Amino acid sequence: MKGLRLKYRTKEAIVGYLFAAPVIVSVLVFAIYPIFAAFYYSLTDYQPLEARKFMYVVDPYGALELHTGILREEAGNYTLDELLANFDPIQFVQLDLGVNLDDTEKELVKRYFDSASLISDFREGKLPERLKVSEFMKRYMRAYGHKFSKYVPKFVGLQNFEDIFSDKLFYTSFWNAFLYSLVVVPIQTLLAIILAVAANSKIKGVGFFKAVFFLPAITSSAALSMVFMLLYSKPGVINKILVAIFGKFGFQPIDYLNEPSIALFAIMAMNIWSTAGYFMVTFLAGLQDIPSSIYEAAKIDGANKFQMFWKITMPLLRPQIVFVSIMGTIGCMQVFDQIYFLVRNLRNITISYYIYKNAFEYGKMGYASALAVILFAVILILSLIQRKLIKEQY
Amino acid sequence: MSVRPSSWPVIVSYLILIIYTIATFFPFSWAILISLTPITYFDDDGNERGVNIFDWPPKLKLFPKPSAFGASLTLRNYKLIFEVVPLYRRWLLNTVIYAGILTIGNVILNSLGGYAFARLNFPLKNFWFTLFLALMMVPGQVTLIPQYNMLVRFGLINTYAGLFLPKLTSIFGLFMMRQFFLNFPKELEEAARIDGFGILRTYFRIVLPNALPAISALSIYTFLGAWNDFQWPLIIMSSKENYTLTLGLNFFRSSYYTYWQYMMAASIFMTIPMIIIFLSFQKYFVESGKAVAIKG
Amino acid sequence: MRRLLTVFFAVWVVVGLFAVVRITISGWPGNPVEEATIKRAVDTFNNTIGKQKGIEVVWEPIAGDYKQVLMTRLSGGTGPDLFYVDVYVFEELARANVLLPLDTYVKRDNFDLNDFYPSLIEAFKYQNRLYGIAKDFSTLALWFNKEIFDKYKVPYLTNDETWDSFLKKLQQLKAAGFETPLALAPDFNRIIPFIISFGGRLVKPDLSTALGEPNSKKAIQFYIDLVTKYKVAKEPSALGSGWLGEALATEKCAVAMEGPWTIGFMRGSFPDTFKKMGIVEMPKGIKKATMIYTVAWSINRATPNRDAAWEVLKFLVTEGQRIFVEGAGVLASRKSIAAQDKDPVKQVFYKGAEYGVPWRVPTPTGIFSIANDQIGSLLKDLFAGKLTVDQAVKIIEDNYNNWVKK
Structure with a gap:
């Protein structure tokens, strides 16, 4: 009996790992490794264009023709010394082969590059036609050829972080993300609660309202951004309606997305609009769990509707509130799509957009990783605080 | 006709929900309206003219043919994007x-x-x-x-x-x-x-x-x-x-x-x-x- | 079995011989007229040289932020074979070693560079190597809508306008009831002619920024004043337009400083408005100035098909350029084609080449794009009145070195 039990346990462990393996492997490869890599990158000057430099396939004849100004078929007309006299290995590798070198690499090329053997191969037509930079260097470096096979970003220590703290756009973009959460999260939460309370007050057609309020949540932020780009444009319909109503009080059409002091708030409004209905469902579920006897008792004690709302509903909804605010904060701190689509002015960008811009437009992946690490730290702190609030609750 | 006090919350609730329903629908309906508006239309003299979707008022008409901005609505844009x-x-x-x-x-x-x-x-x-x-x-x-x-x-x-x-x-x-x-x-x-x-x-x-x-x-x-x-x-x-x-x-x-x-x-x-x-x-x-x- | 193999081998050889090399060329999508023109050039190539040499060109425009997408694609190893390189990002790309030097090809084919305007060849050289050949060029001129000037009884703009007389005419238009006479873009390159003509400069000899120097600052101030102080100008988006040419074509403004690319656009999409247009040289201050924009065709250094890419490039700057100049209204970078370009509307733009400055800001690292973004953003703030010119210039001076750093 005991033996059988053990056997079952072993089987369970094997099947358990088998079942969990895809998720575990995927997490290791696509989450754990990248996190360590990101921390490492943040201490380097990782440049994506450089990262490919040893993988390029080069044409040594073409490069030498370019360097010497002598075509391959003419090369035999010159002596080795004549050709060598005009040959500069660093310039050759850097400009004609097209491999940017850092200072150490330059020094290595200066010392160990076998110019004579390259030039004589060129003269005798023995150069390979096409090969990878790494193979080329292995072939024509007298030593240390292997140093040219894998890109190693330059280790810069905390330089990126130092730069970040003097980067005005870092503060701007970070503050914007923070402001974004600070405005969006409370308003959307409150709005969602109000909608949930309204939907919970014994009315007909709750299903209909729920369906309608879900609509923005299932629409992609890209499509919503396009729609709001139209609504928010200066000659757009929002201005037209506002002018029709407030025109006589001197209301002037506003260019919502181009006005730097308004643009971000306009995007926030869109975000609140698109998520409040979604979170309302969460609160509605919470409300339906509150036993009506509590309200009955409060009524007997003479409490009015507002008192009931603040003294009973809100405290009992606290788990949902905390949850929605955590989700909201994490989401808002990382807002990207809407910013990518709608922001026209660097003054209004958020940190995730700034990270994207640095990594993929400016090619500063080291710097971008450092920014991401800071964002990570901040989100971690924020969610730890919020998690603590949850613990208190239970 | 008087309203019983206990039905006030229900009325307010309906009001809130209906207002928010309109607010939710509005951007979508406007986007749908614009998507149904043709790029150009032919005026009475048979000249092809550009539709200005920023016209105000939008001249919405449902009869005899649904139209807006002076042009009849069509599903053609959905075909045209392809x-x-x-x-x-x-x-x-x-x-x-x-x-x-x-x-x-x-x-x-x-x-x-x-x-x-x-x-x-x-x-x-x-x-x-x-x-x-x-x-x-x-x-x-x-x-x-x-x-x-x-x-x-x-x-x-x-x-x-x-x-x-x-x-x-x-x-x-x-x-x-x-x-x-x-x-x-x-x-x-x-x-x-x-x-x-x-x-x-x-x-x-x-x-x-x-x-x-x-x-x-x-x-x-x-x-x-x-x-x-x-x-x-x-x-x-x-x-x-x-x-x-x-x-x-x-x-x-x-x-x-x-x-x-x-x-x-x-x-x-x-x-x-x-x-x-x-x-x-x-x-x-x-x-x-x-x-x-x-x-x- | 053996016969089958032989047949198979024969088929393989034949297919191999006629295998088509696909060359992807990329640029930003232009307006519909430009798009049609480039497609025509591509078709011409594919039906002539391409057919003979087994090369098929595919035009794949990059939508959105061109440089951003291009950089992403290059660093991902999926860059196009041949692409536009705007002169203002040229040095950054050349230093990053993503462009193929063309000198050997030029030499091997005896390709005639002397036919090009020398400044346009120089613009795409780095460390004495040629990395691209100008596909065409453009300058800015002053466009105005004669009908609006007539209607409000303001004398036409002329070739001898000064900034003062220019402003005066705009103010007359405004006083007569035309709300926004001028459309101005909050882009750094648009201010450069102002700065030069006010006697300013972009960089000092040590390549640090010279925007804080009195003349440069005065020019920036004037540009902003047109919007905020005199209120005679607005940016295109404030007029409900995507760009200056569109604002002009839809008559939302009466005046704009635009390039020859607007000719093709207007002829194609707004022929009626085009008939109302007058085009004269840019107003002058201490001296005459305009902007020279130029874009080169460059080959991706990582392309596996360099020779084919060069064939395509050669076509695009010779026969292709002819098609482009005729169709899209741009100016020929080749003197022989320019000489044949008799389009009267374009002459004022060709004239600009004599005194214009190329859109290129030299920096110690060759990188200007970050500074360009940042200055552009400050200009938007200035347009919105959120900053004073002094504050903006101070921000530029304080951060410039960081922006152009590697």
């Missing part, structure tokens, strides 16, 4: 493939994993579980750059594989399934075991068929997320034939920025499938919304 951008068909296909593969992958792998974490004992289970829990707090921006570089190294940039491989499982989906299996009545499994079912058979024959609600919720959640995803395809897919619909919108924005009608048609077009799915599986949507709530 003609103006012949690749649009391809983008639609790409999106379906991306969302489909992610959904299948996530459902299979996360339900397996979720069951393992909920029911099976294996070494280091708690370690992995805590690790996953901690990983939920890592913002996507941190892993984005190394993931991208990894895909570059394996030559997977601008390929389907590069697009979906890193997204085939999700910790969130795993937790959602685990949560479901935790609440799953143990008796069923025990009965199966007494009947001599092995773990695998129990899982596939007994557990999985009963997990349909959770699987549906996860499918919808994943499909929706992939369908609407923008940043990841933006980084991975560079050539035009590999775009998804969201990238296509970005293309419309930068190439046809004066053709609001096309942009609105493209925006509404990509939303319609989601609305259909939503209306058919509404129950599960709400379920996935609630599951989100349980997660914390």
Whole structure:
């Protein structure tokens, strides 16, 4: 009996790992490794264009023709010394082969590059036609050829972080993300609660309202951004309606997305609009769990509707509130799509957009990783605080 | 006629809900209206004239023929976006493939994993579980750059594989399934075991068929997320034939920025499938919304 | 079996011989007229040289932020074979070693560079190597809508306008009731002619920024004043337009400083408005100035098909350029084609080449794009009145070194 039990346990462990393996492997490869890599990158000057430099396939004849100004078929007309006299290995590798070198690499090329053997191969037509930079260097470096096979970003220590703290756009973009959460999260939460309370007050057609309020949540932020780009444009319909109503009080059409002091708030409004209905469902579920006897008792004690709302509903909804605010904060701190689509002015960008811009437009992946690490730290702190609030609750 | 005091809250509630319904509908209806407005129309003298969608008032008419801005409404723009951008068909296909593969992958792998974490004992289970829990707090921006570089190294940039491989499982989906299996009545499994079912058979024959609600919720959640995803395809897919619909919108924005009608048609077009799915599986949507709530 | 193999081999050889090399060329999508023109050039190539040499060109415009997408694609190893390189990002790309030097090809084919305007060849040289050949060029001129000037009884703009007389005419238009006479873009390159003509400069000899120098600052101030102080100008988006040419074509403004690319656009999409247009040289201050924009075709260093890419490039700057100059209204970078370009509307733009400055800001690292973004953003703030010119210049001076750093 005991033996059988053990056997079952072993089987369970094997099947358990088998079942969990895809998720575990995927997490290791696509989450754990990248996190360590990101921390490492943040201490380097990782440049994506450089990262490919040893993988390029080069044409040594073409490069030498370019360097010497002598075509391959003419090369035999010159002596080795004549050709060598005009040959500069660093310039050759850097400009004609097209491999940017850092200072150490330059020094290595200066010392160990076998110019004579390259030039004589060129003269005798023995150069390979096409090969990878790494193979080329292995072939024509007298030593240390292997140093040219894998890109190693330059280790810069905390330089990126130092730069970040003097980067005005870092503060701007970070503050914007923070402001974004600070405005969006409370308003959307409150709005969602109000909608949930309204939907919970014994009315007909709750299903209909729920369906309608879900609509923005299932629409992609890209499509919503396009729609709001139209609504928010200066000659757009929002201005037209506002002018029709407030025109006589001197209301002037506003260019919502181009006005730097308004643009971000306009995007926030869109975000609140698109998520409040979604979170309302969460609160509605919470409300339906509150036993009506509590309200009955409060009524007997003479409490009015507002008192009931603040003294009973809100405290009992606290788990949902905390949850929605955590989700909201994490989401808002990382807002990207809407910013990518709608922001026209660097003054209004958020940190995730700034990270994207640095990594993929400016090619500063080291710097971008450092920014991401800071964002990570901040989100971690924020969610730890919020998690603590949850613990208190239970 | 007097209103009884106790019906006031109901009236206020209706008022709030109706106002917010209008607020929710308005942007969509306006976008739909613009998407139905032709780019040009023929005036009474037979001259072709551009439609100004910024005209005010919009001259909305339903009879005899629905019209706005002086031109009769038409579905032509929805056809035209496929003609103006012949690749649009391809983008639609790409999106379906991306969302489909992610959904299948996530459902299979996360339900397996979720069951393992909920029911099976294996070494280091708690370690992995805590690790996953901690990983939920890592913002996507941190892993984005190394993931991208990894895909570059394996030559997977601008390929389907590069697009979906890193997204085939999700910790969130795993937790959602685990949560479901935790609440799953143990008796069923025990009965199966007494009947001599092995773990695998129990899982596939007994557990999985009963997990349909959770699987549906996860499918919808994943499909929706992939369908609407923008940043990841933006980084991975560079050539035009590999775009998804969201990238296509970005293309419309930068190439046809004066053709609001096309942009609105493209925006509404990509939303319609989601609305259909939503209306058919509404129950599960709400379920996935609630599951989100349980997660914390 | 053996016969089958032989047949198979023969088929393989034949297919190999006729295998078509696909060359992807990329640029930003132009307006519909430009798009049609480039497609025509591509078709011409594919039906002539391409057919003979087994090369098929595919035009794949990059939508959105061109440089951003291009950089992403290059670093992902999925860059196009041949692409536009704007002169203002040229040095950054050349230093990053993503462009193929063309000198050997030029030498091997005896390709005649002397036919090009020398300044346009120089613009794409780095460390004595040629990395691209100018596909065409453009300058800015002053466009105005004669009908509006007539209607409000303001004398036409002329070739001898000074900034003062220019402003005066705009103010007359405004006083007569035309709300926004001028459309201005908050882009740094649009201010450069102002700065030069006010006697300012962009950089000091040590390549640090010279925007804080009195003349440069005065020019920036004037540009902003047109919007905020005199209120005679607005940016295109404030007029409900995507760009200056569109604002002009839809008659939302009466005046704009635009390039020859607007000719093709207007002829194609707004022929009626085009008939109302007058085009004269840019107003002058201490001296005459305009902007020279130029874009080169460059070959991706990582392309596996260099020779084919060179064939395509050669076509695009010779026969292709002729098609482009005729169709899209741009100016020929080749003197022989320019000499044949008798389009009277274009002459004022060719004239600008004599005194214009190229859109290129030299920096110690060759990188200017970050500074360009940042200055552009400050200009938007200035347009919105959120900053004073002094504050903006101070921000530029304080951060410039960071922006141009590697």
